[in-house]
Amino acid sequence: MRRMEFRRLRQIVREVHRSGLGRMLVQTQLWHFLPWHKRLAEPPSINHEDVPQKLATIMDRLGGAFIKLGQLLSVRPDLVPQEYCRAFSKLQDQAQPLSYATVRRILIEQHHREAFSKLRKEPLGSASVSQVHTAVYQGKDVVVKVQRPNAQEAFAADIAILEHFASLAARHSKHPHVSFDAIITEFKRYSKEELDFHHELSSIQRFYDNFSKDKHVIIPKPYPEVSSSKVLVLEWLHGQKLRNSLHTMPSAERTRLATLLVNAMLKQVFEDGLFHADLHPGNVLVMPKGKLGLIDFGIVGYWSDTRKDTALRMLAHFWRKEIGLMADAIEEICNAHVELRLRNLFEEELSDIVYRVHDEQLGKGSTTTMLFDLISACVRYQVRMPRDFVMFAKALVTVEGTAIELDPDFRIWDVIDHYVHGMLRKRHIGHELYSKGRRVVKVISRLPERMERIMDRVEDGQLHVEMELQPAELRDLNKHLDKSSSKVVLGLIAGALLVLAGLTIQLGAPVLLGLPALSLIAVIGAIILLLLIVPLPRE
Structure with a gap:
């Protein structure tokens, strides 16, 4: 273990002990990393109902990759139980700002020394991976996202420690359906994309092209010629944050914007195959002339044409309460089959989910419950939802929350119903x-x-069949x-x-x-x- 990893490991162990989860250190054989005087007392027993919130507190204190891991798991009910998703959803990624001199040095290293004028010294925001400043490029206002020095090395050290933790935790987990290997594999993929700004640049360019002719939704223009793996430059949208506009907005306008936002997300999913999966109020701007601006494309999902078709069918079967056909569509989405002997039980669970949502008249808040229950049922029957479908669930739940903040009486299923049936009618x-x-x-x-x-x-x-056949009947059977x-x-x-x-x-x-x-x-x-x-x- 390298010195950097050793220091980080001792910090993690101290935070786990401080949060009252010392018994976990004993179980995972990490107790000896504590100072000797803290090892004298017997660690307290663990109340397992408190574990999700305590782990979220530990992640918040450790920062860096641990906050990013928590944020990732908060939208992945296919990887961790719902109570952990809820606890991790409250994590906020904030960090001590970089100095202006450090930001200038990074821009020089990335060959952007003379590209920007009026680079503002105070950052718009500072997080564990990057920091954002405003500037002027070719006479136009832009935002400049700069990656922190040594961010890749720090993430690599944390991931190495997390891999060690995962191998130990797997032996003592109380959740048999949780795959720690799958969590680490997914976090590695996520971190690789997060630390290479080329990936986000490519996504934003596609979003920009997809909405270039849209009259109601604005995507910031990317500037690839002055972007790199550690610097990302985008148009600065001069709009108001959604929450700052609510107190002056008429009720009818709130409903219109909520509907516009949900339809924009559905277009991304079912027409473009590339969707923003994190449309919370902080990532939505109210622009002049009643338009909406979308920002921060760090969490996106991708759908193939086949996935769009199958998901539309699944939603249509949901509305028609066609449980068997809905189960078929889910199996097609997952590219897996529920065991034949468990198929009836699986359909019974789906029926319970579907009728419960319909009985609530597709009211507010039903989206979150339905999707989480659906994903949990799939996990129980060992039909694991693919990442892109889970990202869709996350996107739908998030955009519903934003729409309800705009209009407390908003019913997202009415909009989805109208959109999906419109798409189905278009099919020849x-x-x-x-x-x-x-x-x-x-x-x-x-x-x-x-x-x-x-x-x-x-x-x-396991199967016995009793038959009595006469020779003539046997010939007929053949x-x-x-x-x-x-x-x-x-x-x-x-x-x-x-x-x-x-x-x-x-x-x-x-x-x-x-x-x-x-x-x-x-x-x-x-x-x-x-x-x-x-x-x-x-x-």
Whole structure:
């Protein structure tokens, strides 16, 4: 262990002891890092209900990577239990400001010595990773974000210690569903992005392009030519912080801005595939002419076209209370399946969540409860939500809180309902055929896997079937099995033809009878095959 890490470890141990969690030091074999006189007394027993808040206090005192870890975990109910998310959500990242001379030196090192005029000495804000100043660049007001010296080295030391803690904590954890390895892996990825400003610059450029023609939402213009891995330069938006504007804002205007904000977030998610996941009131500005400005793009999420499609279907099934189809969509999002023997229990939990939210008439505060319960249910059934979907949940919960601060009577589900159904109405027949064809292929392609599970249970003696068949009946059974196999193959071909029809319509092709010729042929072929599988009833 390097000297820097050793000093930091002793500081951590002292803070853990100071917070009344000394017994954890004994369990993790770190008790001997305390001064000898503090080791004389027996550590007090731990009230596990107090642990989340005490850990949050420790993180706050340690600062640096520990606050960043707490902030990350506060939005990841898939990694830690809800009570820890709530405790960590109160952490604020503040640090002692850097001197003006230090900021100037960093700019010189990054080859930006002559780029800025009127660099303001007092920072707008100072945090564990960076500090922000205002300046003028090419005659325009900008904000300059400068990374702290040795920030990367300090984070590397803290991460090395956290890895050691994780290996020890895993042996004594009271939460079997918590993966400490997954937490450290995710924090490493997060820290790597946080410490390289190129990553944030790229995201902001995409946001700026996505909203360049929007008449109601403003994104600060990035200046890549004077930015680097340790310096980020953006347009300074001259707007008022949201909370500072509320006391002079009419009620109707508050409702309009709340709706505008939620629709902007939904556009980012379901149309752009890149969304701001931290739209709390401090990151939203009220601009002139009733516009909104969005700032601080440190926490963002990414969605593929496939994810957008599946999530829209999941929300549609939620509103229609189609529990089985909603469970299918969740499995598709997670790219995993609930064990067959637990599927009914999983659907029962989903049903409880869905009907509870509907019974509350989709009222205020239901978003947080529903999403956290949904993610917790997935964790219990070992269907882990992917990071990008958890980020969407975090984004939705945060923007709902901001909207309610604007308008206490705001109902976010009304806006989401209108938006999602509008998106579904925009979808033409080709997309519907494509989606249905994919579902047909998915259902049929999973039959071998489900049959294999059943056969495994038979081999393990967990499934018993009693049958009495006469020889003639056995021959009939063989015939039925042969027919069933043929129907499975025909079903797969029919599903593939529907997929082909949908893709052809979306791509555009020569039209015949209102449909592209190839699509029409594919649809007719699929219908014929489906009639072979399920013949029409005879009179």
